[in-house]
Amino acid sequence: MTQEKVRRHTRQRAEIQAALADTDDFTSAQDLFAQLKSRGLGIGLATVYRTLNDMVEAHEVDVARTETSEQLYRLCGTEHHHHLICTNCGQTIEIQAPLEEWVKSVAETYGYQNVHHTVDLYGLCPECQRKSQDQA
Ligand SMILES: [Zn+2]
Numbered sequence: 062m063t064q065e066k067v068r069r070h071t072r073q074r075a076e077i078q079a080a081l082a083d084t085d086d087f088t089s090a091q092d093l094f095a096q097l098k099s100r101g102l103g104i105g106l107a108t109v110y111r112t113l114n115d116m117v118e119a120h121e122v123d124v125a126r127t128e129t130s131e132q133l134y135r136l137c138g139t140e141h142h143h144h145l146i147c148t149n150c151g152q153t154i155e156i157q158a159p160l161e162e163w164v165k166s167v168a169e170t171y172g173y174q175n176v177h178h179t180v181d182l183y184g185l186c187p188e189c190q191r192k193s194q195d196q197a
């Protein structure tokens with residue numbers, strides 16, 4: 062890569078990171094793209110996807126999947142955690158789960174190493190429950 066390309070790449074990554082830092086919610090690449098666009102930043106959707114994938118591989122962002130298998134992204138804490146995610150609005154709470162000891166014992170029992178796991182809980186947040194009741 063040329064110097065100019067490296068600079069642009071770094072800036073785009075910083076801008077995507079800033080957009081992610083603005084919200085606690087899990088956000089789709091499409092939504093991030095729309096946000097960046099509304100701030101007047103000329104980043105293409107393909108670049109947003111590529112940069113997000115790089116950030117996931119570098120463990121800088123967490124990924125969750127919607128029921129339609131769309132990937133959602135979030136800038137999270139560095140401590141190990143799980144997610145409670147609203148399927149309607151994307152609101153996300155970082156939670157601890159009482160299974161870390163159990164995971165460790167399963168790994169030990171079967172002699173596995175580098176055992177990792179993902180446990181995310183999905184549901185409807187209180188705010189979205191209220192809204193759906195108002196409409197009914
Ligand atoms: Zn997370």
Ligand SMILES: [Zn+2]
Nearest residue numbers: 147150186189
């Ligand atoms: Zn919600």
Ligand SMILES: [Zn+2]
Nearest residue numbers: 141142158161
């Ligand atoms: Zn865990």
